[in-house]
Amino acid sequence: MPLVHLLRSGEGFVPPSTNDFNLPPVIAGNEYTTKPILLVFLSVLMISVFFIMASRKAAIVPSKLQFAGESIYGFVRNDLARDNIGHDFMRFVPYLFTLFTFILTNNIFGIVPLLQFPAMSHVSFPYVLAIFTFITFHYIGIRKQGIRKYMKDIMFMPGVPKAAYILLTPLELATFFIVRPLTLSLRLFANMFAGHLLLLVFILGGDHLLKGVIGLKLISPFAFAFGIGLTFFEFMVQCLQAYIFTLLTALYIAGALADEH
Amino acid sequence: MHVINLAAENANPLIPHTAELIVGAIAFTLLFLVLRSKVVPMFEKAFTARTEAIQGGIERAEKAQLEAQRALAQYNEQLSKAREESQTMREEARAHGVAIVEELRAKAQEEAARITASAHASIEAERQQAITSLRNEVGTIAIELASKIVGEALDDQARQSRVVDRFLDDLEKSK
Numbered sequence: 001m002p003l004v005h006l007l008r009s010g011e012g013f014v015p016p017s018t019n020d021f022n023l024p025p026v027i028a029g030n031e032y033t034t035k036p037i038l039l040v041f042l043s044v045l046m047i048s049v050f051f052i053m054a055s056r057k058a059a060i061v062p063s064k065l066q067f068a069g070e071s072i073y074g075f076v077r078n079d080l081a082r083d084n085i086g087h088d089f090m091r092f093v094p095y096l097f098t099l100f101t102f103i104l105t106n107n108i109f110g111i112v113p114l115l116q117f118p119a120m121s122h123v124s125f126p127y128v129l130a131i132f133t134f135i136t137f138h139y140i141g142i143r144k145q146g147i148r149k150y151m152k153d154i155m156f157m158p159g160v161p162k163a164a165y166i167l168l169t170p171l172e173l174a175t176f177f178i179v180r181p182l183t184l185s186l187r188l189f190a191n192m193f194a195g196h197l198l199l200l201v202f203i204l205g206g207d208h209l210l211k212g213v214i215g216l217k218l219i220s221p222f223a224f225a226f227g228i229g230l231t232f233f234e235f236m237v238q239c240l241q242a243y244i245f246t247l248l249t250a251l252y253i254a255g256a257l258a259d260e261h
Numbered sequence: 262m263h264v265i266n267l268a269a270e271n272a273n274p275l276i277p278h279t280a281e282l283i284v285g286a287i288a289f290t291l292l293f294l295v296l297r298s299k300v301v302p303m304f305e306k307a308f309t310a311r312t313e314a315i316q317g318g319i320e321r322a323e324k325a326q327l328e329a330q331r332a333l334a335q336y337n338e339q340l341s342k343a344r345e346e347s348q349t350m351r352e353e354a355r356a357h358g359v360a361i362v363e364e365l366r367a368k369a370q371e372e373a374a375r376i377t378a379s380a381h382a383s384i385e386a387e388r389q390q391a392i393t394s395l396r397n398e399v400g401t402i403a404i405e406l407a408s409k410i411v412g413e414a415l416d417d418q419a420r421q422s423r424v425v426d427r428f429l430d431d432l433e434k435s436k
Contacts, residue, residue: 018274031280040288048295055303060310073304090305094297102292123274124281128289186275193274 016200036119043105084250100246107238121192130185133249141256202227400425
């Protein structure tokens, strides 16, 4: 620790670490006022206001605002829910729509000037979402088929030789109850975490180079340029991750609704 | 900032924070309730209305087209019927005209024949009359002449008539 302290207060560059993700609360001592929590509340407010405004008139010929809202809603409704779940998809549209907009907005906060922090890089939020998805698809699967048939279908995949169950049953159980929620949350978390870390490296690095000797000052713009380039890349990743999380949730729901896995 | 960072424990990023779990769950649920109750029904309403508007438009257009086709067929039928009718009428008129002309001709011929016949009859009657009156007159004149020549009156009817006939025969022979 003293060495680290010395390095940070001295001339040397300290690369950003996991600690950079744990900013102090806005109100000292109140752990409910940290940046990610405030951002999550802000996202809820922004999404609600935007979509309520966009959908308020529900006109046949949409305004620009309504069209924008409808495009996002229609994408989730048609491309994610309907195309994957099938005829009973309307029941799940509100959940998938919330999931997509919530993740997307909080991800994009990572590159919005001044906010610049993806709340999903705090693993708690992806955990919560994964738990919701986990509960949802198991619940509807059990309700649709009954707990006995549902568990039987998971553990004893139909159309497989009996001997294969020695291998398949533990794998299937692990897939449905551990791997799915875990990968769902960790994929989102890790992407946001790594992306933010990358941006920090190049932007803080560029900043540090600027304070150095003249030769380093000249290199600094390249670090910033790379940081900006990465920002665009991050935007793509942020959209993609929101899409993947929602798509997988839709697929899991579709699987639970299907008669055979 | 760096000092504070150092003060915080070197946190494992995979360990969730209780506060964030609670906030995440509440915030997400809140958003879910808002979107489900306020946004999704409105968008669905707009979608349904749009679908209905488009479908209604298509149905209306189809109906109008059907109507137009029906009207066209009707007009065509009426037109052909009218044409047929006019054709029939023209033929009828022609036939009628021919009949009239024929009739008139027949009537005229009949009239001509009648006039000719009556003229013949009247000529014949006049001729007969002329013959009779001529015969009487010639008889009288001849008798008068003969009595003057002979000097005797031929009172006897039979003789008179015989004399006249002989005279006429002679007259005809000498002709």
